[in-house]
Amino acid sequence: MTKVKELNIALLGLGTVGKGLVNLLNENKDEILNKHNAKINIVKVYERNADKLEKFGMDRALFTDDMQTIYDDPSVDIVVELLGRIHPSKEFIEGALKAKKNVVTANKDLICMHGGELLKVAKQNGVTMLYEASCLGAVPAINTLKNNFLGDEIKSIKGIFNGTTNYMLTKMTQEGLSYEDCLKQAQELGYAESDPTNDVEGIDAAYKLCILSRFAFGLDAQFDDISKKGITKITSQDIEIAGRLGYTIKLLAIAKCNNQKLEMRVNPVLVSNEHQLSKINGAFNACTVEGNYSDEITLIGRGAGSYPTASAVANDIMNFAHKMGDVGQRTLKKAKIEKDGQMKFYIRLSILDKAGVLAVIAKTFGDNKISIESAIQDKNDNPEVKSLIIVTHSTSSLNMNKALDKISKADVVQSVDSVLEVLG
Numbered sequence: 089m090t091k092v093k094e095l096n097i098a099l100l101g102l103g104t105v106g107k108g109l110v111n112l113l114n115e116n117k118d119e120i121l122n123k124h125n126a127k128i129n130i131v132k133v134y135e136r137n138a139d140k141l142e143k144f145g146m147d148r149a150l151f152t153d154d155m156q157t158i159y160d161d162p163s164v165d166i167v168v169e170l171l172g173r174i175h176p177s178k179e180f181i182e183g184a185l186k187a188k189k190n191v192v193t194a195n196k197d198l199i200c201m202h203g204g205e206l207l208k209v210a211k212q213n214g215v216t217m218l219y220e221a222s223c224l225g226a227v228p229a230i231n232t233l234k235n236n237f238l239g240d241e242i243k244s245i246k247g248i249f250n251g252t253t254n255y256m257l258t259k260m261t262q263e264g265l266s267y268e269d270c271l272k273q274a275q276e277l278g279y280a281e282s283d284p285t286n287d288v289e290g291i292d293a294a295y296k297l298c299i300l301s302r303f304a305f306g307l308d309a310q311f312d313d314i315s316k317k318g319i320t321k322i323t324s325q326d327i328e329i330a331g332r333l334g335y336t337i338k339l340l341a342i343a344k345c346n347n348q349k350l351e352m353r354v355n356p357v358l359v360s361n362e363h364q365l366s367k368i369n370g371a372f373n374a375c376t377v378e379g380n381y382s383d384e385i386t387l388i389g390r391g392a393g394s395y396p397t398a399s400a401v402a403n404d405i406m407n408f409a410h411k412m413g414d415v416g417q418r419t420l421k422k423a424k425i426e427k428d429g430q431m432k433f434y435i436r437l438s439i440l441d442k443a444g445v446l447a448v449i450a451k452t453f454g455d456n457k458i459s460i461e462s463a464i465q466d467k468n469d470n471p472e473v474k475s476l477i478i479v480t481h482s483t484s485s486l487n488m489n490k491a492l493d494k495i496s497k498a499d500v501v502q503s504v505d506s507v508l509e510v511l512g
Protein backbone atom coordinates (compact mmCIF):
# COMPACT_ATOMS: atom_id res chain seq x y z
CA MET A 89 0.00 0.00 0.00
CA THR A 90 1.49 3.39 -1.04
CA LYS A 91 1.84 6.02 1.65
CA VAL A 92 -1.16 8.34 2.06
CA LYS A 93 -0.38 11.85 0.70
CA GLU A 94 -0.99 14.54 3.30
CA LEU A 95 -1.72 18.05 2.02
CA ASN A 96 -1.82 20.90 4.53
CA ILE A 97 -3.93 23.94 3.77
CA ALA A 98 -3.94 27.46 5.14
CA LEU A 99 -7.43 28.83 4.50
CA LEU A 100 -7.83 32.59 4.14
CA GLY A 101 -11.47 33.56 4.72
CA LEU A 102 -14.19 31.60 6.48
CA GLY A 103 -17.16 33.13 4.68
CA THR A 104 -19.72 31.62 2.30
CA VAL A 105 -17.22 29.68 0.19
CA GLY A 106 -14.69 29.06 2.99
CA LYS A 107 -17.32 27.36 5.15
CA GLY A 108 -18.55 25.34 2.16
CA LEU A 109 -15.00 24.13 1.57
CA VAL A 110 -14.44 23.13 5.20
CA ASN A 111 -17.71 21.14 5.19
CA LEU A 112 -17.00 19.56 1.81
CA LEU A 113 -13.50 18.40 2.80
CA ASN A 114 -14.86 17.05 6.06
CA GLU A 115 -17.91 15.29 4.59
CA ASN A 116 -15.86 13.90 1.67
CA LYS A 117 -12.74 12.80 3.52
CA ASP A 118 -13.32 9.05 3.07
CA GLU A 119 -14.05 9.55 -0.63
CA ILE A 120 -10.88 11.65 -1.02
CA LEU A 121 -8.82 8.99 0.76
CA ASN A 122 -10.28 6.14 -1.33
CA LYS A 123 -10.15 7.93 -4.65
CA HIS A 124 -6.92 9.92 -4.31
CA ASN A 125 -5.08 8.18 -1.46
CA ALA A 126 -4.84 11.64 0.08
CA LYS A 127 -5.69 13.45 3.29
CA ILE A 128 -6.41 17.18 3.19
CA ASN A 129 -5.79 18.93 6.51
CA ILE A 130 -6.72 22.53 7.29
CA VAL A 131 -3.87 23.62 9.54
CA LYS A 132 -4.47 27.40 9.71
CA VAL A 133 -7.39 29.76 9.17
CA TYR A 134 -6.75 33.46 8.53
CA GLU A 135 -9.75 35.56 9.63
CA ARG A 136 -10.60 38.75 11.45
CA ASN A 137 -11.16 36.98 14.78
CA ALA A 138 -11.11 33.53 16.33
CA ASP A 139 -14.78 33.68 17.36
CA LYS A 140 -15.79 33.04 13.74
CA LEU A 141 -13.98 29.67 13.86
CA GLU A 142 -15.51 28.69 17.16
CA LYS A 143 -19.03 29.65 16.05
CA PHE A 144 -18.53 27.41 13.05
CA GLY A 145 -17.35 24.50 15.22
CA MET A 146 -13.66 24.77 14.34
CA ASP A 147 -10.75 24.68 16.76
CA ARG A 148 -9.72 28.24 17.86
CA ALA A 149 -6.11 27.09 17.77
CA LEU A 150 -6.23 27.10 13.94
CA PHE A 151 -6.89 30.87 13.93
CA THR A 152 -4.32 33.40 12.81
CA ASP A 153 -4.48 37.06 11.86
CA ASP A 154 -0.81 37.16 10.92
CA MET A 155 0.09 36.01 7.39
CA GLN A 156 3.77 35.73 8.35
CA THR A 157 2.93 32.68 10.50
CA ILE A 158 1.57 31.05 7.33
CA TYR A 159 4.58 31.99 5.17
CA ASP A 160 6.93 30.70 7.88
CA ASP A 161 5.12 27.40 8.47
CA PRO A 162 6.96 24.71 6.47
CA SER A 163 4.04 22.30 6.89
CA VAL A 164 1.69 24.52 4.79
CA ASP A 165 1.57 23.19 1.19
CA ILE A 166 -1.32 25.24 -0.21
CA VAL A 167 -2.76 28.65 0.60
CA VAL A 168 -6.45 28.82 -0.33
CA GLU A 169 -7.51 32.47 -0.68
CA LEU A 170 -11.26 33.02 -0.17
CA LEU A 171 -11.25 36.56 1.22
CA GLY A 172 -12.31 38.31 -1.98
CA ARG A 173 -11.45 41.82 -3.30
CA ILE A 174 -8.06 42.85 -4.63
CA HIS A 175 -6.39 44.10 -1.46
CA PRO A 176 -5.00 42.63 0.74
CA SER A 177 -5.57 39.35 -1.16
CA LYS A 178 -2.97 40.33 -3.79
CA GLU A 179 -0.27 40.98 -1.22
CA PHE A 180 -1.18 37.78 0.69
CA ILE A 181 -1.02 35.62 -2.44
CA GLU A 182 2.24 37.23 -3.54
CA GLY A 183 3.70 36.54 -0.09
CA ALA A 184 2.51 32.93 -0.19
CA LEU A 185 3.97 32.31 -3.66
CA LYS A 186 7.30 33.85 -2.60
CA ALA A 187 7.24 31.55 0.43
CA LYS A 188 6.93 28.72 -2.14
CA LYS A 189 3.36 27.79 -1.27
CA ASN A 190 0.98 26.72 -4.02
CA VAL A 191 -2.14 28.86 -4.19
CA VAL A 192 -5.81 28.21 -4.97
CA THR A 193 -8.13 31.20 -5.27
CA ALA A 194 -11.71 32.00 -6.30
CA ASN A 195 -10.94 35.70 -6.65
CA LYS A 196 -11.93 36.87 -10.16
CA ASP A 197 -11.33 40.56 -9.41
CA LEU A 198 -7.72 39.77 -8.61
CA ILE A 199 -7.09 37.23 -11.38
CA CYS A 200 -8.58 39.51 -14.01
CA MET A 201 -6.55 42.56 -12.95
CA HIS A 202 -3.30 40.96 -11.73
CA GLY A 203 -3.39 37.28 -12.74
CA GLY A 204 -0.49 37.52 -15.21
CA GLU A 205 1.74 39.21 -12.66
CA LEU A 206 0.95 36.62 -9.97
CA LEU A 207 1.47 33.69 -12.34
CA LYS A 208 4.94 35.10 -13.07
CA VAL A 209 5.73 35.20 -9.35
CA ALA A 210 4.48 31.61 -9.07
CA LYS A 211 6.73 30.51 -11.92
CA GLN A 212 9.77 32.30 -10.50
CA ASN A 213 9.23 30.42 -7.23
CA GLY A 214 8.54 27.01 -8.75
CA VAL A 215 4.95 26.86 -7.49
CA THR A 216 1.50 27.06 -9.09
CA MET A 217 -1.65 29.12 -8.72
CA LEU A 218 -5.00 27.62 -9.73
CA TYR A 219 -8.28 29.55 -9.95
CA GLU A 220 -11.05 27.45 -11.51
CA ALA A 221 -13.64 28.76 -9.01
CA SER A 222 -13.02 32.35 -10.11
CA CYS A 223 -15.22 31.80 -13.18
CA LEU A 224 -18.79 30.47 -13.09
CA GLY A 225 -18.76 28.65 -9.72
CA ALA A 226 -19.04 24.89 -10.19
CA VAL A 227 -18.94 25.09 -14.01
CA PRO A 228 -15.49 23.92 -15.19
CA ALA A 229 -15.13 26.73 -17.71
CA ILE A 230 -11.40 27.40 -17.30
CA ASN A 231 -10.42 23.73 -17.39
CA THR A 232 -12.63 23.17 -20.43
CA LEU A 233 -11.11 26.04 -22.40
CA LYS A 234 -7.61 25.13 -21.24
CA ASN A 235 -7.78 21.43 -22.05
CA ASN A 236 -10.18 21.25 -24.99
CA PHE A 237 -10.61 22.84 -28.42
CA LEU A 238 -6.83 22.42 -28.74
CA GLY A 239 -6.96 21.63 -32.45
CA ASP A 240 -9.79 24.05 -33.14
CA GLU A 241 -10.10 27.82 -33.15
CA ILE A 242 -12.60 29.44 -30.82
CA LYS A 243 -14.67 32.12 -32.54
CA SER A 244 -16.75 33.26 -29.58
CA ILE A 245 -17.73 32.66 -25.99
CA LYS A 246 -20.98 33.96 -24.60
CA GLY A 247 -23.30 33.30 -21.74
CA ILE A 248 -24.57 34.05 -18.30
CA PHE A 249 -21.55 34.65 -16.10
CA ASN A 250 -23.16 36.05 -12.95
CA GLY A 251 -25.42 34.09 -10.61
CA THR A 252 -26.74 37.03 -8.59
CA THR A 253 -28.13 38.97 -11.54
CA ASN A 254 -29.50 35.87 -13.23
CA TYR A 255 -31.27 34.98 -9.98
CA MET A 256 -32.65 38.54 -9.75
CA LEU A 257 -33.81 38.70 -13.38
CA THR A 258 -35.45 35.27 -13.03
CA LYS A 259 -37.37 36.31 -9.93
CA MET A 260 -38.32 39.70 -11.43
CA THR A 261 -39.54 37.96 -14.62
CA GLN A 262 -41.26 34.90 -13.18
CA GLU A 263 -42.59 36.23 -9.87
CA GLY A 264 -42.77 39.97 -10.49
CA LEU A 265 -40.64 40.65 -7.40
CA SER A 266 -38.98 44.04 -7.00
CA TYR A 267 -35.32 44.62 -7.85
CA GLU A 268 -34.54 45.36 -4.18
CA ASP A 269 -36.26 42.21 -2.85
CA CYS A 270 -34.49 40.01 -5.41
CA LEU A 271 -31.09 41.48 -4.54
CA LYS A 272 -31.74 40.93 -0.83
CA GLN A 273 -32.61 37.27 -1.51
CA ALA A 274 -29.48 36.77 -3.64
CA GLN A 275 -27.38 38.20 -0.79
CA GLU A 276 -29.04 35.94 1.78
CA LEU A 277 -28.43 32.91 -0.42
CA GLY A 278 -24.69 33.72 -0.56
CA TYR A 279 -24.63 34.44 -4.30
CA ALA A 280 -23.73 38.13 -4.18
CA GLU A 281 -20.31 39.66 -3.59
CA SER A 282 -19.77 41.31 -0.17
CA ASP A 283 -20.46 44.59 -2.01
CA PRO A 284 -23.02 43.64 -4.71
CA THR A 285 -22.19 46.67 -6.90
CA ASN A 286 -19.89 44.50 -9.01
CA ASP A 287 -22.70 41.99 -9.59
CA VAL A 288 -25.44 44.41 -10.62
CA GLU A 289 -23.19 46.71 -12.67
CA GLY A 290 -21.87 43.85 -14.84
CA ILE A 291 -18.34 44.20 -13.44
CA ASP A 292 -18.18 40.70 -11.93
CA ALA A 293 -19.29 39.16 -15.25
CA ALA A 294 -16.70 41.32 -17.05
CA TYR A 295 -13.91 40.02 -14.80
CA LYS A 296 -14.91 36.46 -15.74
CA LEU A 297 -15.25 37.32 -19.43
CA CYS A 298 -11.74 38.78 -19.36
CA ILE A 299 -10.24 35.68 -17.70
CA LEU A 300 -12.07 33.22 -19.98
CA SER A 301 -11.22 35.24 -23.13
CA ARG A 302 -7.53 34.82 -22.36
CA PHE A 303 -7.96 31.04 -22.35
CA ALA A 304 -10.34 30.99 -25.31
CA PHE A 305 -8.38 33.22 -27.69
CA GLY A 306 -4.82 33.28 -26.28
CA LEU A 307 -4.97 37.10 -26.38
CA ASP A 308 -4.20 39.55 -23.58
CA ALA A 309 -7.82 40.56 -23.01
CA GLN A 310 -8.00 43.50 -20.59
CA PHE A 311 -10.84 44.53 -18.30
CA ASP A 312 -10.87 48.13 -19.65
CA ASP A 313 -11.46 46.84 -23.19
CA ILE A 314 -14.83 45.37 -22.17
CA SER A 315 -17.89 47.59 -22.51
CA LYS A 316 -20.06 47.03 -19.43
CA LYS A 317 -23.67 47.68 -18.59
CA GLY A 318 -25.47 46.07 -15.66
CA ILE A 319 -29.10 45.48 -14.76
CA THR A 320 -29.71 48.53 -12.56
CA LYS A 321 -31.81 50.28 -15.20
CA ILE A 322 -33.92 47.27 -16.19
CA THR A 323 -37.53 48.07 -15.37
CA SER A 324 -40.53 45.80 -14.91
CA GLN A 325 -41.92 47.52 -18.03
CA ASP A 326 -38.97 46.32 -20.14
CA ILE A 327 -39.32 42.79 -18.74
CA GLU A 328 -43.04 42.77 -19.48
CA ILE A 329 -42.69 44.16 -23.03
CA ALA A 330 -39.83 41.75 -23.78
CA GLY A 331 -42.08 38.87 -22.66
CA ARG A 332 -44.86 40.04 -24.97
CA LEU A 333 -42.40 40.13 -27.88
CA GLY A 334 -41.18 36.56 -27.14
CA TYR A 335 -37.93 37.42 -25.32
CA THR A 336 -36.44 37.04 -21.83
CA ILE A 337 -33.98 39.63 -20.52
CA LYS A 338 -30.62 38.13 -19.46
CA LEU A 339 -27.31 39.72 -18.52
CA LEU A 340 -24.95 38.27 -21.13
CA ALA A 341 -21.19 38.33 -21.39
CA ILE A 342 -20.06 38.11 -25.00
CA ALA A 343 -16.59 37.90 -26.56
CA LYS A 344 -15.98 37.38 -30.27
CA CYS A 345 -12.66 37.01 -31.99
CA ASN A 346 -12.30 37.75 -35.68
CA ASN A 347 -8.82 37.77 -37.25
CA GLN A 348 -7.20 38.27 -33.82
CA LYS A 349 -9.48 41.27 -33.21
CA LEU A 350 -11.49 41.04 -29.99
CA GLU A 351 -14.96 42.42 -29.34
CA MET A 352 -16.07 42.10 -25.69
CA ARG A 353 -19.13 43.29 -23.82
CA VAL A 354 -21.38 42.62 -20.86
CA ASN A 355 -24.91 43.93 -21.17
CA PRO A 356 -28.56 43.03 -20.67
CA VAL A 357 -29.86 41.27 -23.79
CA LEU A 358 -33.34 40.36 -24.98
CA VAL A 359 -32.83 36.64 -25.58
CA SER A 360 -35.38 34.91 -27.81
CA ASN A 361 -37.45 32.38 -25.85
CA GLU A 362 -36.37 29.81 -28.47
CA HIS A 363 -32.71 30.23 -27.46
CA GLN A 364 -31.33 27.94 -24.74
CA LEU A 365 -29.77 30.85 -22.80
CA SER A 366 -33.31 32.19 -22.17
CA LYS A 367 -33.99 29.02 -20.16
CA ILE A 368 -31.02 29.31 -17.76
CA ASN A 369 -32.66 30.40 -14.53
CA GLY A 370 -31.85 31.25 -10.93
CA ALA A 371 -28.18 31.18 -9.91
CA PHE A 372 -27.30 28.90 -12.82
CA ASN A 373 -24.64 30.09 -15.26
CA ALA A 374 -23.96 28.99 -18.83
CA CYS A 375 -21.08 29.42 -21.22
CA THR A 376 -21.50 28.71 -24.92
CA VAL A 377 -18.20 28.17 -26.71
CA GLU A 378 -18.26 28.31 -30.50
CA GLY A 379 -15.37 26.56 -32.20
CA ASN A 380 -14.70 26.81 -35.93
CA TYR A 381 -15.11 23.05 -36.30
CA SER A 382 -16.86 21.98 -33.06
CA ASP A 383 -19.72 24.49 -33.53
CA GLU A 384 -21.46 25.45 -30.26
CA ILE A 385 -20.89 23.64 -26.95
CA THR A 386 -22.67 24.90 -23.85
CA LEU A 387 -21.64 24.30 -20.26
CA ILE A 388 -24.39 24.84 -17.69
CA GLY A 389 -24.26 24.65 -13.90
CA ARG A 390 -24.49 26.45 -10.62
CA GLY A 391 -22.54 29.68 -11.00
CA ALA A 392 -22.61 30.80 -7.38
CA GLY A 393 -23.23 29.56 -3.87
CA SER A 394 -21.29 27.96 -1.07
CA TYR A 395 -21.06 24.30 -2.08
CA PRO A 396 -20.91 24.66 -5.88
CA THR A 397 -18.02 27.09 -5.56
CA ALA A 398 -16.33 24.97 -2.89
CA SER A 399 -16.53 22.03 -5.31
CA ALA A 400 -14.44 23.94 -7.88
CA VAL A 401 -11.95 25.00 -5.17
CA ALA A 402 -11.67 21.37 -4.01
CA ASN A 403 -11.00 20.28 -7.59
CA ASP A 404 -7.98 22.61 -7.73
CA ILE A 405 -6.77 21.30 -4.38
CA MET A 406 -7.03 17.70 -5.61
CA ASN A 407 -5.01 18.68 -8.69
CA PHE A 408 -2.16 19.42 -6.30
CA ALA A 409 -2.67 16.05 -4.65
CA HIS A 410 -1.98 14.53 -8.06
CA LYS A 411 0.78 17.01 -8.81
CA MET A 412 -1.02 17.67 -12.07
CA GLY A 413 0.92 20.87 -12.33
CA ASP A 414 0.43 24.09 -14.17
CA VAL A 415 -2.96 24.84 -15.63
CA GLY A 416 -2.02 28.51 -15.32
CA GLN A 417 -2.27 30.23 -18.65
CA ARG A 418 -0.81 30.08 -22.16
CA THR A 419 1.55 32.78 -23.42
CA LEU A 420 -0.75 35.57 -24.52
CA LYS A 421 -0.48 37.62 -27.71
CA LYS A 422 -1.32 41.32 -27.91
CA ALA A 423 -5.03 41.79 -28.61
CA LYS A 424 -6.52 44.30 -31.06
CA ILE A 425 -9.90 45.52 -29.85
CA GLU A 426 -13.02 45.77 -32.04
CA LYS A 427 -15.14 48.68 -30.80
CA ASP A 428 -17.98 48.32 -33.32
CA GLY A 429 -20.19 45.28 -32.66
CA GLN A 430 -22.97 44.08 -34.95
CA MET A 431 -26.17 43.32 -33.09
CA LYS A 432 -29.93 43.70 -33.01
CA PHE A 433 -31.34 46.33 -30.65
CA TYR A 434 -34.48 46.84 -28.55
CA ILE A 435 -35.14 50.54 -27.96
CA ARG A 436 -37.83 52.07 -25.79
CA LEU A 437 -38.50 55.78 -26.24
CA SER A 438 -40.96 58.18 -24.62
CA ILE A 439 -42.43 60.19 -27.48
CA LEU A 440 -45.05 62.86 -28.00
CA ASP A 441 -48.26 61.34 -29.34
CA LYS A 442 -48.64 63.41 -32.52
CA ALA A 443 -48.37 63.21 -36.29
CA GLY A 444 -44.92 62.92 -37.89
CA VAL A 445 -43.09 61.51 -34.86
CA LEU A 446 -42.50 58.08 -36.37
CA ALA A 447 -41.24 59.69 -39.59
CA VAL A 448 -38.57 61.67 -37.70
CA ILE A 449 -37.34 58.57 -35.87
CA ALA A 450 -37.46 56.30 -38.92
CA LYS A 451 -35.52 58.87 -40.97
CA THR A 452 -32.78 59.14 -38.34
CA PHE A 453 -32.43 55.36 -38.28
CA GLY A 454 -32.44 55.24 -42.09
CA ASP A 455 -29.78 57.97 -42.32
CA ASN A 456 -27.59 55.81 -40.10
CA LYS A 457 -28.17 52.62 -42.13
CA ILE A 458 -30.31 51.07 -39.38
CA SER A 459 -33.18 48.91 -40.52
CA ILE A 460 -36.25 48.49 -38.27
CA GLU A 461 -37.65 44.98 -37.78
CA SER A 462 -40.73 45.97 -35.76
CA ALA A 463 -42.21 48.93 -33.92
CA ILE A 464 -45.07 49.10 -31.46
CA GLN A 465 -46.62 51.92 -29.48
CA ASP A 466 -47.43 51.29 -25.82
CA LYS A 467 -48.81 53.13 -22.82
CA ASN A 468 -46.49 55.25 -20.69
CA ASP A 469 -46.47 56.20 -16.99
CA ASN A 470 -46.85 59.79 -18.19
CA PRO A 471 -50.32 60.19 -19.82
CA GLU A 472 -49.01 63.07 -22.00
CA VAL A 473 -46.65 60.77 -23.91
CA LYS A 474 -46.48 57.26 -25.37
CA SER A 475 -43.79 54.57 -25.27
CA LEU A 476 -42.41 53.61 -28.67
CA ILE A 477 -40.68 50.20 -28.78
CA ILE A 478 -38.45 49.44 -31.73
CA VAL A 479 -36.61 46.22 -32.53
CA THR A 480 -33.99 46.62 -35.24
CA HIS A 481 -32.27 44.22 -37.60
CA SER A 482 -28.59 43.52 -36.89
CA THR A 483 -26.69 46.80 -37.16
CA SER A 484 -23.47 48.60 -36.23
CA SER A 485 -23.36 49.68 -32.56
CA LEU A 486 -21.45 52.84 -33.54
CA ASN A 487 -24.20 53.78 -36.02
CA MET A 488 -26.77 53.11 -33.31
CA ASN A 489 -24.96 55.46 -30.90
CA LYS A 490 -24.98 58.19 -33.57
CA ALA A 491 -28.68 57.67 -34.29
CA LEU A 492 -29.63 57.68 -30.60
CA ASP A 493 -27.63 60.82 -30.00
CA LYS A 494 -29.69 62.58 -32.69
CA ILE A 495 -33.00 61.02 -31.60
CA SER A 496 -32.47 62.02 -27.97
CA LYS A 497 -32.21 65.67 -29.11
CA ALA A 498 -35.37 65.59 -31.30
CA ASP A 499 -38.24 67.82 -30.09
CA VAL A 500 -40.73 64.97 -30.41
CA VAL A 501 -38.72 62.61 -28.20
CA GLN A 502 -38.99 63.11 -24.48
CA SER A 503 -36.43 60.49 -23.45
CA VAL A 504 -34.54 57.39 -24.55
CA ASP A 505 -35.60 55.00 -21.77
CA SER A 506 -33.99 51.73 -22.68
CA VAL A 507 -31.44 50.38 -25.17
CA LEU A 508 -30.83 46.65 -25.02
CA GLU A 509 -29.21 44.04 -27.24
CA VAL A 510 -31.41 41.31 -28.76
CA LEU A 511 -30.30 37.70 -29.26
CA GLY A 512 -32.12 35.24 -31.49
Ligand code: NDP
Pocket residue numbers: 100101102103104105106134135136169170171172173175176194195196221222225278279280281282391392393394397
Ligand atom coordinates in the same frame (compact mmCIF):
# COMPACT_ATOMS: atom_id res chain seq x y z
P1 NDP B 1 -17.57 36.21 2.06
O1 NDP B 1 -17.62 37.69 2.20
O2 NDP B 1 -18.74 35.41 2.43
O3 NDP B 1 -16.31 35.62 2.85
C1 NDP B 1 -15.08 36.25 2.97
C2 NDP B 1 -14.56 36.03 4.38
O4 NDP B 1 -13.26 36.58 4.47
C3 NDP B 1 -15.43 36.74 5.41
O5 NDP B 1 -15.51 35.96 6.59
C4 NDP B 1 -14.65 38.03 5.64
O6 NDP B 1 -14.86 38.58 6.92
C5 NDP B 1 -13.23 37.54 5.52
N1 NDP B 1 -12.33 38.62 5.13
C6 NDP B 1 -12.42 39.38 4.02
N2 NDP B 1 -11.40 40.25 3.98
C7 NDP B 1 -10.66 40.02 5.07
C8 NDP B 1 -9.47 40.61 5.58
N3 NDP B 1 -8.87 41.62 4.95
N4 NDP B 1 -8.97 40.13 6.73
C9 NDP B 1 -9.58 39.12 7.39
N5 NDP B 1 -10.71 38.52 6.96
C10 NDP B 1 -11.24 38.99 5.81
O7 NDP B 1 -17.18 35.94 0.55
P2 NDP B 1 -17.44 34.61 -0.30
O8 NDP B 1 -17.08 33.42 0.50
O9 NDP B 1 -18.77 34.70 -0.93
O10 NDP B 1 -16.39 34.82 -1.48
C11 NDP B 1 -15.02 34.54 -1.32
C12 NDP B 1 -14.33 34.63 -2.67
O11 NDP B 1 -14.91 33.68 -3.55
C13 NDP B 1 -14.51 35.99 -3.38
O12 NDP B 1 -13.34 36.24 -4.12
C14 NDP B 1 -15.67 35.75 -4.30
O13 NDP B 1 -15.68 36.61 -5.41
C15 NDP B 1 -15.39 34.33 -4.72
N6 NDP B 1 -16.55 33.60 -5.21
C16 NDP B 1 -17.71 33.58 -4.47
C17 NDP B 1 -18.78 32.85 -4.91
C18 NDP B 1 -20.05 32.81 -4.15
O14 NDP B 1 -21.02 32.22 -4.67
N7 NDP B 1 -20.14 33.37 -2.97
C19 NDP B 1 -18.71 32.10 -6.16
C20 NDP B 1 -17.44 32.17 -6.86
C21 NDP B 1 -16.41 32.90 -6.37
P3 NDP B 1 -15.94 39.78 7.07
O15 NDP B 1 -17.26 39.18 6.73
O16 NDP B 1 -15.79 40.17 8.49
O17 NDP B 1 -15.54 40.83 6.08
Ligand code: HSE
Pocket residue numbers: 222223224225249250251252253279280281287292391392393
Ligand atom coordinates in the same frame (compact mmCIF):
# COMPACT_ATOMS: atom_id res chain seq x y z
N1 HSE C 1 -21.25 37.05 -7.05
C1 HSE C 1 -20.91 36.07 -8.00
C2 HSE C 1 -22.13 35.71 -8.83
C3 HSE C 1 -20.39 34.84 -7.31
O1 HSE C 1 -23.24 36.06 -8.40
O2 HSE C 1 -21.99 35.12 -9.89
C4 HSE C 1 -19.85 33.82 -8.27
O3 HSE C 1 -18.70 34.28 -8.91
